Amino acid sequence: MPYGSIDGVRSAPTILHLDMDAFYAAAEQAAKPSLRGKPVVVGGIGTRGVVATASYEARRFGVHSAMPVAQARRLCPNAAYLMPRFALYRSVSEQVMELLGRLSPLVEPLSLDEAFVDLEAGGVADDSVSARRAGERLRVDIRAVTGLTGSVGLAGSKMLAKIASEQAKPDGLVLIEPGTERELLGPMPVRILPGVGPATGEHLRRAGMTTVADLAEAGEDELVRLLGKAHGVSLYQMALGHDDRPVVAERDAKSVSVEDTFEVDLHDRVRVRNEVVRLSDRCVQRLRAAGRSGRTVVLKVRRYDFSTLTRSETLRGPTDDPTVVREAAGRLLESVDTTGGVRLLGVGVTGLADFTQEDLFAQAAGERAEAAEEAEDSEAGEAGKAGGAGGGGEPVAPVPEPPPERRWLAGQDVRHSVYGAGWVQGSGVGRVTVRFEEPTSPPGRVRTFKVDDPDLVPSDPLPLVRAAGDQVGSSPASRPKSPSEAAASEEAASGEAISSP
């Protein structure tokens, strides 16, 4: 047993959990001076979008994550509604993770804005005083480097560190002294425990358990009976404040998937097939970019009534061949009834193996032969019907991308040859409204252009913080661009069609 660990909790609060405050919205406010102190909602842009992050100003109106944007607009019509800009969030995230890496080799990112750090393993803390010092300094560094605030939780276990950071929000630090966890947890609602969501919470409530103390009192057997083996056992341990899960630095992804919700339900079967082909290709692109291959292809279909089903097929060996994935997904689609309309389609690959540059042609040919054989074996009469993407032996025709329609999206960075850097505030009826300001400028003015004004081009995010000493700033957004770099990235950005189903 590692020293200092009793009962599934360390004797010193040396596990740190960092959670950036309203991350996406805060990054947008940092990038757009006119939005500071104002309600900002980042989320899906279409009519079926949901809120990814609401700024604290917007939360006062009742807006929160996962809420349909349509509902958020009713609650808070005056907020700025912006599309997410993951390139920006990723570059800020890299800066933050770099700071965490200075504290310890054991950093476990949970998402772009959240991570666990094992301070003891990094040798920067071995008791409450040193842990608090490290946490406070981290918060100062994060603000200096990114211009954003993060909240820090410190405790003897992951679970408690996470609960602590939640309590610290926004812009705070909470340290839970080992030994105090049970009295602290006892009165809290069961929903604060990781793994207790709406369904489990309701289940427990019907059984008369609303607080963590209720769970500890119920006992392990009762929880297992109620929730099943794995869930029951782990929940009981959590309720006692026991959690000895280690901080794990890097974990390989176990699946890769892409999905699209359509603005309007799809009814045309040919269109559905084409979308499955496009999703297959996107999925394979991501798979290849990760240097992986996978053995099981999964098709996901959400129907008009929100009922969701998945179909999967396991191949003989791992693949990263777009044709193989297209054809498998196509076959799976043939087994799904889509009458009534399709709201969402998804294609994923699981059973990932490290990529090996094997004989992909042989692989593809083998799978095709197999498929053809199956088609012949089962229903000879069906063969004629299975045209298009899901068909048997014929090669799959490439599906053309939709025309490169130029849509100006709210929040998007742009540059005007006369007025300089700005962002799209809105567009419609052939016009686009741009506010000209930058992260380090005062709030700027608005101007309106025709949507096809040649002087207006998309551009990349600018650094949120003026590069000072620039020891940390090695990521794209934190580094000033040379004019040539800027021009090159502008071109790249405008060449990329905005994907909208």
Add this chain to the structure above:
DNA sequence: TCTGGGGTCCTAGGACCC
């Protein structure tokens, strides 16, 4: 109010093998 997109883990039944 009308529900995103990317993941993880667990359960349960059936096939198949020993």
Add this chain to the structure above:
DNA sequence: TCTGGGGTCCTAGGACCC
């Protein structure tokens, strides 16, 4: 002639997290 138990793989669905 009727009846085993265990282990692994595959498939489908569901809960949960950010």
